[in-house]
Amino acid sequence: MIELQHIQKSFDHGKSYAVKDTSFTVERGELLGLIGESGSGKTTTLKMINRLEEPSHGSILVNGSNVLERNPEELRRNIGYVFQGIGLFPHYTIAENVAAVPNLLGWDSERIHRRCREILDLVGLPFDEYGDRSSTQLSGGQQQRVGVARALAAEPEVMLMDEPFGALDPITRAQLQEEFKRLQRELKLTVIMVTHDMTEALLMADRIAVMKEGEVLQIGTPRELLNSPEHDYVRDIVEMPKRRADRLETLMREP
Amino acid sequence: MNDNLREQLLLLPAYFQGHLVLTLISLSLGIAISIPLGIWAAQSPSVKRPLLVVVSIIQTFPSIAILALVVALLGGQIGLVPAITALVLYCMLPIVRNTVTGLETVSADVMEAARGIGMSSGQILRRVKIPLALPVIIAGIRTAAVWTVGLATLSTLVGATSFGNYIFTGLQTRNLVSVTVGSLAAAIMAVAVDGIIGGIQWLTENRNVNPPSEKYKRVKFAVIVGILAGFSISAYSLLPKPAADFIVGGKTFTEQYIIAGLLTAELEDVGFRVDQRLGLGTEVVYEATANGSIDIYLEYSGTIWANRMNEEGNPGREAVRLAAADFVAEVDGMVSIGALGFQNLYALAMRKDRAQELGIATIEDLIPIADTLVAGGDLEFFGRPEWITLRDTYNIDFAQKLTFDPSLMYTAVDERQVDLISGYTSDGRIAAYDLQLIEDNRNAILPYDGMLLASAKAARNPLFMDTVRALVNRVSDDAMREANKLVDVDGRTISDAVDYLRSVIRQ
Numbered sequence: 001m002i003e004l005q006h007i008q009k010s011f012d013h014g015k016s017y018a019v020k021d022t023s024f025t026v027e028r029g030e031l032l033g034l035i036g037e038s039g040s041g042k043t044t045t046l047k048m049i050n051r052l053e054e055p056s057h058g059s060i061l062v063n064g065s066n067v068l069e070r071n072p073e074e075l076r077r078n079i080g081y082v083f084q085g086i087g088l089f090p091h092y093t094i095a096e097n098v099a100a101v102p103n104l105l106g107w108d109s110e111r112i113h114r115r116c117r118e119i120l121d122l123v124g125l126p127f128d129e130y131g132d133r134s135s136t137q138l139s140g141g142q143q144q145r146v147g148v149a150r151a152l153a154a155e156p157e158v159m160l161m162d163e164p165f166g167a168l169d170p171i172t173r174a175q176l177q178e179e180f181k182r183l184q185r186e187l188k189l190t191v192i193m194v195t196h197d198m199t200e201a202l203l204m205a206d207r208i209a210v211m212k213e214g215e216v217l218q219i220g221t222p223r224e225l226l227n228s229p230e231h232d233y234v235r236d237i238v239e240m241p242k243r244r245a246d247r248l249e250t251l252m253r254e255p
Numbered sequence: 256m257n258d259n260l261r262e263q264l265l266l267l268p269a270y271f272q273g274h275l276v277l278t279l280i281s282l283s284l285g286i287a288i289s290i291p292l293g294i295w296a297a298q299s300p301s302v303k304r305p306l307l308v309v310v311s312i313i314q315t316f317p318s319i320a321i322l323a324l325v326v327a328l329l330g331g332q333i334g335l336v337p338a339i340t341a342l343v344l345y346c347m348l349p350i351v352r353n354t355v356t357g358l359e360t361v362s363a364d365v366m367e368a369a370r371g372i373g374m375s376s377g378q379i380l381r382r383v384k385i386p387l388a389l390p391v392i393i394a395g396i397r398t399a400a401v402w403t404v405g406l407a408t409l410s411t412l413v414g415a416t417s418f419g420n421y422i423f424t425g426l427q428t429r430n431l432v433s434v435t436v437g438s439l440a441a442a443i444m445a446v447a448v449d450g451i452i453g454g455i456q457w458l459t460e461n462r463n464v465n466p467p468s469e470k471y472k473r474v475k476f477a478v479i480v481g482i483l484a485g486f487s488i489s490a491y492s493l494l495p496k497p498a499a500d501f502i503v504g505g506k507t508f509t510e511q512y513i514i515a516g517l518l519t520a521e522l523e524d525v526g527f528r529v530d531q532r533l534g535l536g537t538e539v540v541y542e543a544t545a546n547g548s549i550d551i552y553l554e555y556s557g558t559i560w561a562n563r564m565n566e567e568g569n570p571g572r573e574a575v576r577l578a579a580a581d582f583v584a585e586v587d588g589m590v591s592i593g594a595l596g597f598q599n600l601y602a603l604a605m606r607k608d609r610a611q612e613l614g615i616a617t618i619e620d621l622i623p624i625a626d627t628l629v630a631g632g633d634l635e636f637f638g639r640p641e642w643i644t645l646r647d648t649y650n651i652d653f654a655q656k657l658t659f660d661p662s663l664m665y666t667a668v669d670e671r672q673v674d675l676i677s678g679y680t681s682d683g684r685i686a687a688y689d690l691q692l693i694e695d696n697r698n699a700i701l702p703y704d705g706m707l708l709a710s711a712k713a714a715r716n717p718l719f720m721d722t723v724r725a726l727v728n729r730v731s732d733d734a735m736r737e738a739n740k741l742v743d744v745d746g747r748t749i750s751d752a753v754d755y756l757r758s759v760i761r762q
């Protein structure tokens with residue numbers, strides 16, 4: 001469970017706020033989609049949860065304990081994080097990248113090996129073919145998949161994912177979305193997933209939070225957002241997939 | 256193969272080892288000091304600027320000045336310690352700078368991921384930043400290594416054996432074969448070291464290519480062989496060798512090399528193991544003998560009188576020599592063995608035809624025309640008390656005073672680039688260039704008796720004392736001038752000149 005209580009974040013000593021008085025709760029086993037335009041404070045919000053940034057005000061609880069009272073390294077090792085910039089270690093092989101967190105946690109090598117195999121197969125990069133490759137020899141989409149695998153490797157209960165599928169082709173993307181959703185349900189993972197893709201949010205998220213200029217405008221199930229948007233911006237963004245589908249339909253019908 | 260080349264090549268193993276050991280130790284220490292400093296600087300901006308400024312300033316000092324300063328700071332100690340200290344100071348800049356740059360250029364995304372998955376700052380440094388910065392750090396080490404190999408040649412000046420021994424001996428004794436062998440050897444070593452470190456750099460850059468290419472395997476093999484060879488040669492040379500019983504010192508000119516060779520040969524003949532530290536500055540060799548790093552060398556009575564005792568008058572040859580002998584014993588605890596018999600006096604010299612043309616036989620004759628003449632001096636003459644006294648005694652000064660390397664000074668007067676020079680009475684080139692010595696009829700110039708100074712420790716050995724005392728008063732002006740001429744003019748080797756002197760002494 002992740003609880004944000006009146007979180008604010010300013011990078012310039014209070015002149016402006018990247019995140020303004022934000023509170024929400026993600027229940028255990030829930031996947032929250034975080035959507036909003038560029039610069040609206042999505043990444044900043046995620047980073048405060050695993051203390052890559054410290055909030056200026058407010059407190060954050062993960063599984064009931066205040067993150068500010070936990071050792072930051074220990075906290076981060078127990079939260080899977082998919083970075084917006086991917087950030088694979090270029091001097092590590094793919095398997096070593098995936099094994100990074102289990103290594104930090106001191107797993108034995110047998111267990112690490114088994115886990116790497118399992119998780120690389122899951123993201124569609126079979127261990128035998130890819131495990132020994134350098135991460136610099138991968139395409140952008142492949143790198144992103146390794147980033148997801150790295151975040152999942154240590155079997156975290158809480159995952160923070162910053163545009164995890166952005167660089168993937170539509171087919172792989174759909175596969176991975178489904179695969180991940182299945183896994184998340186099965187393991188009851190608590191997930192916050194930042195995305196720019198409303199379709200992805202609608203299909204994967206249990207609830208969606210819409211951010212704009214550092215504020216959460218509305219938070220609710222996909223149905224709630226579609227049926228009763230509280231802001232024009234929310235309506236625009238939520239209806240986007242439907243509007244596009246309509247346009248496609250019109251296109252197909254034209255002679 | 257000619258004798259000269261063979262003689263030089265016989266010296267190669269010793270000089271090679273000396274040079275390699277200097278380079279490896281200095282570079283290892285330089286790396287051991289600079290990388291932690293660079294890491295520290297990369298972590299804290301308040302350290303970074305001052306540190307980079309300091310190492311850059313060290314770099315702008317002329318290398319000879321660094322050597323001189325280090326020797327002075329170490330209380331006149333010579334040999335490996337000051338040489339290595341100076342080389343370490345010198346090689347720090349590229350390593351520190353590249354370490355800082357390498358660490359700072361690790362991509363922000365990678366750094367964020369390292370923090371975000373829960374690495375501690377120590378783990379980030381060890382597992383991410385240093386490995387990623389490694390190629391850049393190694394490039395810095397590579398630059399430092401090539402500089403160190405080159406600069407190690409200067410270590411000769413403070414009594415550490417290196418390829419510089421070839422170069423400085425060769426320059427002073429006009430032995431081009433020696434200079435060439437030394438320069439080539441240093442260049443080849445620089446290329447080899449550059450190649451090995453370049454290989455390591457390439458390996459670190461390509462370590463992630465899977466599976467390793469054929470080239471990768473070959474480079475790895477070559478690098479390992481090169482490193483093993485370098486270390487085993489230096490390990491071999493560090494094996495405890497029978498220590499030398501005595502160390503013969505010498506300054507930077509032909510006569511000094513010849514007398515050092517003579518002392519070495521005589522001492523070896525009676526069964527001692529002897530090492531040489533040649534090509535040293537006057538101050539350095541004097542201090543080193545006083546503190547026992549050197550056991551014996553040839554000094555001149557006038558040098559002690561004027562430079563050490565700061566005396567100004569000229570009480571005559573005998574009195575100066577006795578006063579100098581007393582002084583070295585009382586003030587610096589050395590033992591004067593006695594004078595060899597010849598003097599190496601500063602004397603003004605001119606081409607014979609030029610002297611005739613101007614009607615000059617004595618320095619007094621120079622007085623009316625001195626301010627129209629160009630004079631050449633060796634590197635120290637115009638700064639020495641002798642010149643000041645000469646100038647004041649005769650009240651003369653020259654239109655221009657140029658300084659030369661001693662060997663080039665004679666060519667300059669011969670080719671009429673200068674009118675007169677400050678020569679030395681024992682110099683074979685006086686005769687060879689058919690120069691006329693201008694008489695010092697007012698006895699302004701100090702006597703310069705060649706005398707042997709020994710360390711207190713060496714002087715306690717009776718056989719040593721008997722051996723070197725047997726040389727006292729056995730080397731006449733003529734004999735010394737002839738020996739010098741063999742080398743400086745006839746292009747013979749130092750050992751030829753030593754053989755010649757020994758044959759004269761044996762007569």
Ligand SMILES: Nc1ncnc2c1ncn2[C@@H]1O[C@H](COP(=O)(O)OP(=O)(O)OP(=O)(O)O)[C@@H](O)[C@H]1O
Nearest residue numbers: 011017018036037038039040041042043044045084
């Ligand atoms: N380290 C920082 N220092 C100063 N300002 C920052 C920093 N990080 C983010 N910001 C600012 O905070 C605001 C929110 O940034 P954030 O990265 O959270 O946006 P985002 O919603 O993730 O955008 P995007 O969709 O483009 O990734 C932006 O205006 C950004 O310029």
Ligand SMILES: [Mg+2]
Nearest residue numbers: 042043044084
């Ligand atoms: Mg972002």
